[in-house]
Amino acid sequence: MRKPRITAAAGIALTALLAGACGVPGAGGGAASSGFEGPRITERVTPEDVAKMGDTTLRVLADAGEEQTLEALVPRYEKAYPNVEVEVVTKGFDDLLKTVPNSLSGSDAPDLAQGNQGYGTDGPLVRAGLLRPLDDVMRTYGWENTYTDGALKQYRWTPDGALFGSGSLYGISPVTEYVGVFYNREILDGLGIEPPGTYREFTAALDEVKAAGRQPLMLGNAEKYPASQVIGLVQGQNVSSRDVRSWVSGVPGATVADKGTQDAARTVQEWADDGYFGRGYDGISSDDAVAKFAAGKGAFLVAGSWNAPALQESMKGEVGFTLPTRPDGTRATVGSLGMGWHISAKTKKLPAAVAFLDMLMSEDFAQSIADVGRTPVTGSAEATSPVADAVNDTGLKLLADDGQNFYLDWASTTMYDTVGATTQDLLSGRTSPAGFTEALQEDWQDFAAEQREAAGAGAEDAS
Amino acid sequence: MSTLSTPRSGTAGADTGAGPGAGAAPARRVGASGRVRAWASRQYWPSFLYLLPAAVCYGLFVLRPLGQTAWISLFEWDGLTVGRWTGLDNYGELLGDSRILAALGHSLVFVVFYAVLPVAIGLALAGLMSRMRVRGLSFFRAVLFVPQILATVVVAVSWRWVYDIDGPLNAALRAVGLGSLTRAWLGDYATALPAVGLVGTWVMFGLCMVLFLAGVQKIPTELYESARLDGCGPVREFFTVTLPALRGEIAIALVLTVTYALRNFDLVWNTTAGGPGESTSVPSVFIYQGAFLTREVGAASALSVCLTVLVLAVTAVIMRLVRGKEG
Numbered sequence: 004m005r006k007p008r009i010t011a012a013a014g015i016a017l018t019a020l021l022a023g024a025c026g027v028p029g030a031g032g033g034a035a036s037s038g039f040e041g042p043r044i045t046e047r048v049t050p051e052d053v054a055k056m057g058d059t060t061l062r063v064l065a066d067a068g069e070e071q072t073l074e075a076l077v078p079r080y081e082k083a084y085p086n087v088e089v090e091v092v093t094k095g096f097d098d099l100l101k102t103v104p105n106s107l108s109g110s111d112a113p114d115l116a117q118g119n120q121g122y123g124t125d126g127p128l129v130r131a132g133l134l135r136p137l138d139d140v141m142r143t144y145g146w147e148n149t150y151t152d153g154a155l156k157q158y159r160w161t162p163d164g165a166l167f168g169s170g171s172l173y174g175i176s177p178v179t180e181y182v183g184v185f186y187n188r189e190i191l192d193g194l195g196i197e198p199p200g201t202y203r204e205f206t207a208a209l210d211e212v213k214a215a216g217r218q219p220l221m222l223g224n225a226e227k228y229p230a231s232q233v234i235g236l237v238q239g240q241n242v243s244s245r246d247v248r249s250w251v252s253g254v255p256g257a258t259v260a261d262k263g264t265q266d267a268a269r270t271v272q273e274w275a276d277d278g279y280f281g282r283g284y285d286g287i288s289s290d291d292a293v294a295k296f297a298a299g300k301g302a303f304l305v306a307g308s309w310n311a312p313a314l315q316e317s318m319k320g321e322v323g324f325t326l327p328t329r330p331d332g333t334r335a336t337v338g339s340l341g342m343g344w345h346i347s348a349k350t351k352k353l354p355a356a357v358a359f360l361d362m363l364m365s366e367d368f369a370q371s372i373a374d375v376g377r378t379p380v381t382g383s384a385e386a387t388s389p390v391a392d393a394v395n396d397t398g399l400k401l402l403a404d405d406g407q408n409f410y411l412d413w414a415s416t417t418m419y420d421t422v423g424a425t426t427q428d429l430l431s432g433r434t435s436p437a438g439f440t441e442a443l444q445e446d447w448q449d450f451a452a453e454q455r456e457a458a459g460a461g462a463e464d465a466s
Numbered sequence: 467m468s469t470l471s472t473p474r475s476g477t478a479g480a481d482t483g484a485g486p487g488a489g490a491a492p493a494r495r496v497g498a499s500g501r502v503r504a505w506a507s508r509q510y511w512p513s514f515l516y517l518l519p520a521a522v523c524y525g526l527f528v529l530r531p532l533g534q535t536a537w538i539s540l541f542e543w544d545g546l547t548v549g550r551w552t553g554l555d556n557y558g559e560l561l562g563d564s565r566i567l568a569a570l571g572h573s574l575v576f577v578v579f580y581a582v583l584p585v586a587i588g589l590a591l592a593g594l595m596s597r598m599r600v601r602g603l604s605f606f607r608a609v610l611f612v613p614q615i616l617a618t619v620v621v622a623v624s625w626r627w628v629y630d631i632d633g634p635l636n637a638a639l640r641a642v643g644l645g646s647l648t649r650a651w652l653g654d655y656a657t658a659l660p661a662v663g664l665v666g667t668w669v670m671f672g673l674c675m676v677l678f679l680a681g682v683q684k685i686p687t688e689l690y691e692s693a694r695l696d697g698c699g700p701v702r703e704f705f706t707v708t709l710p711a712l713r714g715e716i717a718i719a720l721v722l723t724v725t726y727a728l729r730n731f732d733l734v735w736n737t738t739a740g741g742p743g744e745s746t747s748v749p750s751v752f753i754y755q756g757a758f759l760t761r762e763v764g765a766a767s768a769l770s771v772c773l774t775v776l777v778l779a780v781t782a783v784i785m786r787l788v789r790g791k792e793g
Contacts, residue, residue: 028538028549028763101758104546127761131546225626225653227741283631283650285742291630416760427742431655457550 041348044139044357052354053084060088061355064106064116066342067093068309071375072363079371080362087355100124107133107347114350115359117342118174120157121413122167122253122450125343129173130164135346136171140357146175146364149381150340153248153405158343165458167413168252174343177364177381178372179398180309181338181407182232183326185390187318190217190302202240202327205303209279212302221301222280223292227423230271230284230430231411233305235337237267239408240327244335247408253451259411260440268429268436275430285427297322308338308394312376315388324393326401334397335406340380411443415450418443532774539767545757549764556768566769569747572659573728576748579663580670580727585719587667588674589712593704596682596690607679611672618669622736625665626652652738658746662737669733670726674719681715682708717788721781728777749773 065073070093077089092113094102103116104127112133118125128134137158141147147155161170184205186198191208194215199205212219224230238247241263250257274280281301284292289306296304297317304310314322326334344363346356362368366382373384376391378398386392401407412419425442428434434442539556543549560566591610595603613621628635629651636648651661685707693703731750734740740747749769756766 027551028541028543029545029547104761108546123759123761127544127546130544133546225741226739281631283653286626286629286631286650286653288626295632416762419759420755423739424741424743431742433655433743 041135042353044143044353047143048354048358048361050084050358053358054086056086056352056355058086058088059352059355060090061115061352061359062113063089063091063359064099064103064113065091065093066099066117067095068342069093069117072372072377075371075375076359076363076368079368080359083362084355084358087352089359104128104131104133107345107349112347112349114347114352114356116345116347118345119342120167120174120339121251121410122415123413123419125158125160125173125345126164126167126416128164128345129160129162133348134173135348135350135353136162136173137175137346138171140346140360141172141175144361144364146172149364151402151405153244154340154402154407156248156252157339157407157409163458165454166253168248168254174345175360175364176341176343177368177379178341178377179338179380179402179407180307180341180378181326181398181401182236182305182307182336183324183394183397184236185296185304185306185310185314186323186325187296187299187302188321188323190299191323194302196302198323198325199327200325202329205325205327209274209303213277213279218281218301219279219303220274220281221292221296221304222284223287223289223295224284224427224430225286225288225291227427228412228419229289229292229306231422231426232307232337233274234264234267234271234426234429235408235411236305236327237270238264239335239337239406240329241267244406244408247335250447251409251411251414253414253447253454255451257447258444259447260437260444264440265436268439272429272432272436276432280430285431308378308398311388311390311394315376315390320389322390324390324397326397333404333406334401335404335408336401337410338398338401338407339409340407341377414443414447417450418446421446535767536771538764539771541764543763544761545763546761552764556765557772559765560768560772565744565747566749566752568744569749569752572746573730573748575659576663576666576727576730577724579660580666580730581720581723583667584670584674584723585716587671588678588719589709589716591671591675592678592682592712593700593708595679596685596708597700597703607676611676613669614672616669618732619736621665621669622733626737629661653742655742655745658738658742662734662746665733665737666727666730670723673722677715677719678712681712685711713788717785720784720788724780724784725777728780729773 063073073091073093077091080089081087099117100119100123103118103124106113107116107128108131118128118134125134155172156168158172158174159170160167160173184199188198190212191198194212194217196208196211197204199208209219220233222230222233242261246257246261247259250259275284287295293304293306293310293313294317295301297314308324311324326336328334344360346353346360350356364381369379369382370384372379372381373386373391373395376387378395380399380402384395386395411422415421421442425434425439429436429439538549540551540553541549542552542556600606627633630636631648631650631653635651639645639648649657651657689707689711690703693707698706729750730748731754734746734748734751735754738746740751750773753766753769753773756762756769
């Protein structure tokens with residue numbers, strides 16, 4: 004009985020292999036789009052244009068963070084365009100990033116979807132030709148007047164998806180988010196420390212809090228990324244935004260192994276050594292850190308502006324927000340516009356989709372965005388609380404200073420992991436500041452080499 | 467394996483001899499095809515129809531994806547655009563990647579925590595409970611089994627709280643004057659791996675215990691009685707009666723727990739995400755990252771195939787060693 008069983012097993016394995024061997028994976032899907040074919044938008048879409056489509060459904064795939072924004076937008080939209088029904092699906096950030104490529108490449112793709120800037124998500128989407136370039140829409144609706152060129156670069160890609168930061172515009176967002184410094188008014192008042200305005204004042208305040216025997220900074224780094232945002236905040240003081248963004252975008256010859264970044268890494272490593280972050284930060288999740296900060300642990304919290312609504316709710320008037328300025332009075336920090344809204348290259352409802360983006364980006368809608376605690380950049384709006392006001396006000400100044408440095412982890416498909424693990428190594432003293440920047444640069448170079456190789460292979464295939 | 471180099475008689479003949487004409491032919495001329503024919507002629511073919519529904523589902527949802535994974539592992543593919551044939555390059559890169567080898571090392575540590583410890587604890591508990599009558603036995607059994615049925619994310623979140631720098635474990639240490647030992651157990655390079663491992667022990671030992679208790683109940687009481695008449699103490703009794711009788715259950719428990727240890731992902735991802743640094747990374751974390759985050763689907767598939775082969779091999783070894791001829 005032994006031999007036949009082996010034969011049968013081999014037969015099954017062979018069948019399985021043959022069943023699997025159904026051709027080159029990905030063949031028949033979207034190929035790299037060299038030049039977009041399809042109707043152009045040269046005039047603003049009118050309700051009549053949309054009405055011509057007859058009764059239809061506009062399908063939208065969005066991040067869960069957009070839920071409240073969409074709850075305000077969709078009824079407005081359906082009232083203005085009564086023949087369109089909007090069908091919204093939202094997913095948590097991690098889920099969205101994992102599923103959006105397959106959603107858009109499937110036969111049942113949504114008309115509008117959110118991605119995430121950088122080589123991790125938007126890059127593959129552009130390379131696979133799944134996104135419609137929005138240059139014509141941008142010109143028609145004047146988006147380039149709302150934003151600085153530097154800010155819009157985060158949605159720009161060369162059509163082959165190989166280089167990020169130049170080329171066609173593939174996405175847009177009406178909000179901005181960035182990393183800043185929350186502070187506990189009660190603790191600062193108790194120690195007689197003024198809320199810092201400049202970076203020098205900020206570091207002086209940290210030293211004073213430490214000298215008074217309290218924990219200066221709250222940090223929860225279990226997810227590995229939060230500490231890298233602290234480094235990014237300090238890097239913004241030392242390195243020009245242009246250089247940081249060039250590196251993130253993969254501009255050939257750029258480097259992160261520069262003195263400014265190394266100094267930033269050293270500063271944060273020293274803070275860790277000197278107990279500025281307290282103990283056990285690698286075992287605390289970022290949400291727990293926000294909760295602990297709200298409960299009075301740590302005088303400062305370096306975190307994303309998106310935490311303002313939660314902190315306002317738990318701390319009320321005790322929470323303040325600042326973004327330390329550079330010696331010349333300008334600001335620069337880890338930050339970007341919101342996750343980009345994309346129009347699917349496959350959509351058959353272009354007028355409805357463009358009208359949707361138009362309404363989202365309109366000045367009239369800015370107040371609705373502010374009402375849900377976010378920072379609109381599309382028009383003036385009144386914030387819901389003093390801390391939200393500080394966040395919104397600073398966010399606009401940051402944009403005016405062209406100081407959005409993007410996120411280091413956008414720089415390659417593996418950078419999120421590299422930055423996270425290396426930051427933990429840095430803070431625990433397992434690697435030096437130079438080792439930290441070298442590890443990032445090595446990842447960056449490996450990725451650049453892969454990109455070149457892929458581009459070469461693509462050219463071979465074409466010839 | 468296609469031909470036998472030396473003629474065999476007796477047992478070899480019995481193996482294939484039932485086929486028509488096979489008995490007359492010298493054994494060495496019975497090749498693989500002859501054996502298949504002999505085997506085929508013995509079958510009552512309509513009986514295979516009963517297997518068909520299950521076989522179709524198995525083929526469609528297990529073997530086909532497995533085959534596809536193996537096929538994709540031969541490409542460099544981002545999951546969207548057309549893949550590029552790279553042959554066995556993905557496998558070569560795996561072997562050269564020190565991070566993967568380190569992750570495998572972590573997996574072996576997890577085998578101790580997820581398989582060896584739970585089986586040992588389960589055996590000890592089963593041995594105890596087989597000797598004494600415990601009041602409310604089914605209650606204890608149910609309580610000890612609870613970790614097994616809790617959702618992993620719930621387990622992970624609870625243990626993150628237990629291990630937290632301000633959590634109950636550190637509070638207890640401070641209360642007994644061991645404040646110098648306190649730390650963020652999951653955030654410390656030295657303790658993260660055993661800390662996650664102990665969570666696994668806690669999850670798995672209930673399953674082992676229930677399996678062994680069920681096994682103990684089917685051991686005839688006469689065996690215990692005669693062992694006691696022969697003057698066996700509790701320890702001797704455990705090793706001469708209980709342990710040998712539980713061979714089958716131990717094999718099952720080991721296969722389940724070792725498999726869980728090797729493909730362990732959810733517990734690690736939800737407690738440490740492989741950190742701090744890379745100190746708790748396991749192969750599944752890299753598979754997940756490759757497939758969903760870094761979009762190196764080919765490399766992730768290659769790692770999946772290797773992991774599958776490893777799990778199958780380890781399972782086969784366990785079945786052979788522990789169950790022996792019985793299986």
